[in-house]
Amino acid sequence: MCGETPNPTVKDPGPQDVLKRRGNRNFCQSCYQYCCSHSPYCDLDSKGIIAKIEEDQEAYDADLAEWESNRRQGKRCRTSEKSVVVEAETRSSITTRVLLGYLWSQGLLKRHKLDSLWAKHPKTTVVHCGKPVTGILREVGGPGAVEIYSDSQTSAVRKNHKSDTDVEEDGQDGEQALQLKSKRARFEEEDDDFLSVWGIAGVVTAGAKGSRDSDDEADQEKSKPKKRGKGSGGAGTSSSSKNPRKGKQTSANQVPAPATPSLDDLASQPDTSRDFGMSSSWLFGGKPRGAKGKGGGKGNKELDNTEKVLNLYDGICKQLENEDTFMSLTFKKVTDVSEKLTNRSTEELMKVYRDLSQSGSETQRAVEVMRRLAAANTRSTSICQLVSALHDGEATAGTLRASIDEARDAGVSLPISVDKIAFARVMLEISASGQWDELLDTLQGQPGLVQE
Numbered sequence: 001m002c003g004e005t006p007n008p009t010v011k012d013p014g015p016q017d018v019l020k021r022r023g024n025r026n027f028c029q030s031c032y033q034y035c036c037s038h039s040p041y042c043d044l045d046s047k048g049i050i051a052k053i054e055e056d057q058e059a060y061d062a063d064l065a066e067w068e069s070n071r072r073q074g075k076r077c078r079t080s081e082k083s084v085v086v087e088a089e090t091r092s093s094i095t096t097r098v099l100l101g102y103l104w105s106q107g108l109l110k111r112h113k114l115d116s117l118w119a120k121h122p123k124t125t126v127v128h129c130g131k132p133v134t135g136i137l138r139e140v141g142g143p144g145a146v147e148i149y150s151d152s153q154t155s156a157v158r159k160n161h162k163s164d165t166d167v168e169e170d171g172q173d174g175e176q177a178l179q180l181k182s183k184r185a186r187f188e189e190e191d192d193d194f195l196s197v198w199g200i201a202g203v204v205t206a207g208a209k210g211s212r213d214s215d216d217e218a219d220q221e222k223s224k225p226k227k228r229g230k231g232s233g234g235a236g237t238s239s240s241s242k243n244p245r246k247g248k249q250t251s252a253n254q255v256p257a258p259a260t261p262s263l264d265d266l267a268s269q270p271d272t273s274r275d276f277g278m279s280s281s282w283l284f285g286g287k288p289r290g291a292k293g294k295g296g297g298k299g300n301k302e303l304d305n306t307e308k309v310l311n312l313y314d315g316i317c318k319q320l321e322n323e324d325t326f327m328s329l330t331f332k333k334v335t336d337v338s339e340k341l342t343n344r345s346t347e348e349l350m351k352v353y354r355d356l357s358q359s360g361s362e363t364q365r366a367v368e369v370m371r372r373l374a375a376a377n378t379r380s381t382s383i384c385q386l387v388s389a390l391h392d393g394e395a396t397a398g399t400l401r402a403s404i405d406e407a408r409d410a411g412v413s414l415p416i417s418v419d420k421i422a423f424a425r426v427m428l429e430i431s432a433s434g435q436w437d438e439l440l441d442t443l444q445g446q447p448g449l450v451q452e
Contacts, residue, residue: 006072013072034067085161093155100367101137103146108135112142119409122374124148137371150358150367299356299366302349306369309340313376320383323415327390334387338380345377375411382407386414390421397425 006013035041041049053060103126106118121136128146141147316337319325353373356366386403389395400422408414 030068031064034064038063038067088160090158091155093153095151095153097152098150100148100150101139102141103133103135103148104138104142105133105135105144105146108142108144111144116409120411122371122378124370124374150363152359299352299360300362302352303356303362303365303369306344306349306353306373309337309344310369310372310376312337313341313380316383317379317412321413321415323417326415326418329387331384331387331391334380334384338384341373341376341380345373379407379410379412382410383412386412386418390418397422397429400425 006017035049041052044052103124104114104117109115109118117136117138121138123134124137125132125134126146126148127133133146135146137148138145316329316334319329350370353366353370356362357370382403386407389400389403404414404418404422
């Protein structure tokens with residue numbers, strides 16, 4: 001009792017170290033600390049704790065006395081109950097890798113005297129050793145370059161759940177479960193796991209089931225769910241025929257019977273040679289699942305929207321390459337497309353593209369979209385500056401020439417008429433200053449741009 005019991009939170013308490021109440025509450029300090037660190041009291045509120053204690057007051061007092069004794073001896077462990085799970089696993093896998101390229105950083109390019117490639121190629125950013133690395137993708141590798149792969153793995157896994165301290169025990173050994181990552185078939189031999197990787201175990205199991213049924217009907221009865229009759233009606237009818245949901249329930253030690261696909265089902269299965277590695281569900285006779293979340297419907301919609309913007313950008317590039325249409329390209333049009341490209345390159349959307357490029361049926365498409373988007377973002381800025389300089393009458397010849405050189409360095413294709421306009425502005429500036437000798441020298445030094 002409070003005021004008389006030695007304080008368990010003090011090691012070797014003296015006569016003055018007695019138990020105190022925790023404020024104005026009904027719990028003392030000892031009970032409060034014990035209930036906060038032991039299950040099931042730590043998951044209940046105050047009323048629930050009192051009700052739980054009243055169910056077995058003697059057991060609670062014994063556990064509390066043992067905890068207080070350990071605290072007086074200086075033991076500070078929260079609880080001695082720990083969950084231990086033991087599992088045995090057998091795995092057979094096929095892994096494929098696609099080399100996307102070698103990432104060269106700007107520092108690595110300078111080291112090899114390849115600085116000019118930095119402005120001509122799109123930039124790619126990956127996380128390597130916990131840090132973001134930005135560079136350009138090249139087909140040639142070297143010391144210091146980061147290899148980028150796209151991995152795909154198809155596995156057949158057999159797990160044997162040996163023991164779990166949190167599960168209810170059955171006799172002296174406890175419950176044991178055999179779990180296989182399959183929703184349709186249960187293979188009886190370990191070799192079927194390895195055959196399933198090649199997509200042939202479902203056919204072999206289906207063909208062998210007929211002979212097993214004819215040889216041993218007792219094993220077939222064991223694999224079926226237990227029949228439950230309701231009242232006196234339907235002695236030979238199982239509960240699964242009356243209620244499909246109840247038919248799916250089995251006992252703890254019972255494994256569901258394997259589902260046997262018919263010949264028509266096997267003929268209607270998709271071609272696994274094209275979707276190999278996309279999903280492990282095809283291993284066991286099931287239909288391939290589509291990607292979930294952002295990798296599914298939302299991811300495909302985002303790719304479609306990004307491709308529409310990229311098509312607008314491609315149209316601008318084609319219009320800029322044409323001798324007859326490049327002057328009709330307005331500054332407002334190119335800035336609108338540039339803003340749309342920026343909006344399609346946010347952190348959230350880039351994460352969606354990366355997720356799609358790692359798995360699913362849109363892997364190559366997502367990689368291509370990321371490459372096109374990076375190139376478009378790099379070139380759109382130089383295109384905006386060039387179009388602005390072309391339509392701005394106050395822009396100097398040096399400004400226009402710098403915009404033309406920057407656009408071509410970024411990979412933008414421009415017609416020869418752009419150079420003629422820049423040359424004409426140079427002539428106007430020289431003639432306006434009255435430097436006629438320099439004007440003549442300039443005309444003689446550029447024969448390709450002047451019609452004789």
